[in-house]
Amino acid sequence: MKIVLLGYMGSGKSTIGNELSKKLSFSFKDLDKEIEISEGKTIPNIFSEKGEIYFRKIENIKIKNLIETSDDIVLATGGGTPCYGDTMDYLLSCKDVITVYLKSSLEVLTERLFLEKDERPLITHIKEKEALNDFIRKHLFERGFVYSRSNFIIDVSDLSIREVVKKINDALF
Ligand code: S3P
Secondary structure, three states, X not given: OEEEEEOOOOOOHHHHHHHHHHHHOOEEEEHHHHHHHHHOOOHHHXXXXXXXXXXXXXXXXXXXXXXXXXXXXXXXXXXXXXXXXXXXXXXXXXXXXXXXXXXXXXXHHHHHHHHHHHHOOOOOOOOOHHHHHHHHHHHHHHHHHHHOOOOEXXXXXXXXHHHHHHHHHHHHO
């Protein structure tokens, strides 16, 4: 089984994915980290040196490669992963893939991403919290319908990591 966690930047995909994989004794992979390893560059450097379109192509190739070559895995994606090319259709078409959308409120995402925006090239340039809130709101409006095609939707806004892991486990097994 391949459990693929989807959701906006800052929704906790990597942290929750890591904990979930331990609980299930599955392996854990983080798509951004895998891309950084194979490209030999950080995500901000890939964006600045090669551009976003290049990143989106690599992201699409890499997720398919990971799905095709792994068993019993929890995979944390990047916030934009399912929103480009045929990635979401591909994930939904794989019989052994379960997609889980970690849905977080605009308020929680804004607070979290305001502190972590320097690692994220799409929002690094946004200086004010209000402008960041505005950006996320619009971006979520565009991306939300893709995330919502997931097999499971878990509202994570008010839950601890442990509670989210339990919810996913209860939903899946
Ligand atoms: C992106 C999210 C990032 C990373 C890249 C682009 C996005 O991953 O893939 O900066 O388009 O939302 P996280 O969701 O892990 O921050």
